[in-house]
Amino acid sequence: MTERREGEAGLDTRLSRLRAATEPICPPAGLPDRVMRAVRAPRRASLAEVILLSSRRALALSAVAAAAAVLLSVRMEQDLTSAAAYSAIAGDTDASFDLLSDELSLDGDLDP
């Protein structure tokens, strides 16, 4: 018990000495200017910010690509339908029949 009390007293004495010795520490004269320069400087993005920004860009690009793919497929489908109809009118019966039957079977309207 006494040993512990002595240990506590020694600890407090050492902490007080270190506290007193470090009390006069003051910042270098140029620190405020250095801080204000750093505050006004453009920030470098952190790794998390870079990842977030990249993923947002990737998401936007993916959305544009998906929309373009949908538009293209709709357009192709319309072209195919027009081509089949044109062939049927022009008398190319075999080709038009194949194209039309393919399309109709995709829609499930024609029995194989």
Added chain:
Amino acid sequence: MSDVLAAVEAVAAGDVAAFARVVEATSTRLYRLAARMMGDLQEAEDVVQDAYVRAFDALREGRFDRRSSVDTWLYRIVTNTALDALRARRRRTRKATDPLDDVEVPEQMSSAERLAARDALRELSLWIDDLPPDQRTALVLKELEGLPSDEVAAIMKSSVGAVEQRLVRARATLRSRSTRD
């Protein structure tokens, strides 16, 4: 309203130059805290600068919630920045020379104070170096900065009981070390 709080409000409203008043009013205390946390004046300067940049950005982005005082808030930022710097220091490959040999002490101090501060920081750094970060922080804030336990708890976003427990553990570690020495 205190001068610092008025300056903080001005910065939050977009007045960049007002931040110089915040730095002017708080840099001595914050620099001393950083020096005691780091045990190195050069690193303390980097920590304080980084902490001020974080504080400025937080003010401009409206992230100072005013639930604590400006002083407590700034102490918290410096403490967290110092802990980040200590972690980074541990990750770095240790140089062949002791980094504390290169300590530059500010010119405003007398040569006697300079020597005493340099020796004290070196001693402090070696003494508390392997304490866990939460115990180190509690010890520096309470025993060296002399802050009351409730303010230490507010800075560490913790309860007073948890702070007292960390202090008891830190003191027990340091006491056993002194006994062994």
